[in-house]
Amino acid sequence: MGIVIKQTSKNIITISLALFIGAINTLYFYPEFLKDEYYGLVVFLLATSNLLQPLMSLGAQHTIIKFYSSFNDTRSKDDFLSSIIFIPLIVILPVTYLVVQLHDSLGTFLSMKNPIIESYVWVIFLVAFATSYFEVFYAWSRVQLKSVFGNALKEIYPRVSVLTLLILVSFGLIQKEDFVWWLTGLYYLRLLIMVMYSLSVYKPKFSLSLPENFKEIISYSIYILLAGSAASLLIDIDKYMIPQKEAISQTAYYAVAVFIATVVEIPGRAMFQILNPMVAKAINNNEVSNLNDLYQKSSSNLLIICGFFFLLINLNINSFYELMNNQFYSDAIWVVLIISFAKLIQMSFGCGPAILATSSFYKITLPFSISMAISVYFLNDYLIDIYGINGAAISTLLVLFLFTILKVLYINYKLKIHPYNFNTIKIITLIFSIYFGLNLIDLNFSPFFNIIAKSIIVSMLYISLVYFLKLSDIINKTIDSIIK
DSSP states (O other): HHHHHHHHHHHHHHHHHHEEEEEHHIIIIIIIHHHHHHHHHHHHHHHHHHHHHHHEEEEEHHHHHHGGGGGHHOOOOOHHHHHHTTTTTHHHHHHHHHHHHHHHHHHHHTTOOOGGGGGGGHHHHHHHHHHHHHHHHHHHHHHOOOOOHHHHHHHHHHHHHHHHHHHHHHSSSSOOHHHHHHHHHHHHHHHHHHHHHHHHHHOOOOOOOTTTTTHHHHHHHHHHHHHHHHHHHHHHHHHHHHHHHHHHHHHHHHHHHHHGGGGGGHHHHHHHHHHHHHHHHHTTOOOOOHHHHHHHHHHHHHHHHHHHHHHHHHHHHHHHHHHHOOOHHTHHHHHHHHHHHHHHHHHTTTTTTHHHHHHGGGGGGGHHHHHHHHHHHHHHHHHHHHHHHHHHHHHHHHHHHHHHHHHHHHHHHHHHSSOOOOHHHHHHHHHHHHHHHHTTTTOOOOHHHHHHHHHHHHHHHHHHHHHHTTTOOOHHHHHHHOOO
């Protein structure tokens, strides 16, 4: 776990910095300079492109993670990487043709409730293309166990780009109507930088030879494409459906709440960048005991660390919204609690998603993903009408809770390993005891000092109890090394 902890620590710093910049964008610059309508437009366009991205990439990034470590010689690896970069074109070329032919019809369909969308249909496809190939070359560097630079490009670069463009909008140097076009261009600059870096990490001898198991590779890519497309629905379908049922400004309020809640998954996003290739290697080498160790340790450590973020967010959320001084955004306060709890459940699964995606029974990811997508769609359709944006959050929570249980049971059935133990119960009890205990305390300071005071109290109490209860050997050793 040494390299995991080392690169995870760097990735946590990267993602935390990215979210800090994102917080400035989300909570101040977007509402101040783009206003609710154009902010909602940007959220809708990027969310819709994220729905399309798995289709455009044809699952190539996941294919690299799964198969690269299975090749034993340099020539086979070079043939594999040479062929994999052309796989997305199988989808990209026909999709581009269809967009050209059906552009006006697509614009009319997407803008039925909000006409502002019609002029920006191409943005969806251009961003999807750029992000698809970015993920392919990011996976290229990750299988060389080099995740930090690519993670910085993935997390920090887009937020710095947005911040820069919003500052230019504030000075009148660019118009807010052109904001998304400038942002699209910067996505392509990021892609170029990622390609250059990946080739500097490992440059294969390019050839037109196909790997011997190319049919298996294509089969896997198609399955992951279908599964990834369905899984993307779970992430972004709410931001797509809300504008179809509510004013597009509601999408902005929901996006801010989700942004705050997803801070909970920072440690998971950091750890998975390096952990996923290691899981694939353990599976390819049939190292079940090593896989079980990764599975249980990732679950416990992520639950502890993500639980800490969960407490910091939800015990300070009222003060946080008071600082925003916008009552419309604070109406989404329940979205923060619901989504952050859903993310906590998701993180407790540890490296389970990587096990499902890279194992011999990877085909199960497709029915799981389709079932989750269908479930969240119908729940959204029903609950948004009743509870508005809170209904979208409830849908996400219900689906993640149910299917996390099903996935844990399935992996246990296939491999006889599971992520949970008695220690898991102790961690969950600690998290919610502190939450309900400190939630009753009302500090009569200004919102800013309330956040500082509660954060200090939570940090001291939670970290001390985790240490003295010995809930994680790795965390205890890390604290000991810091003290020394």
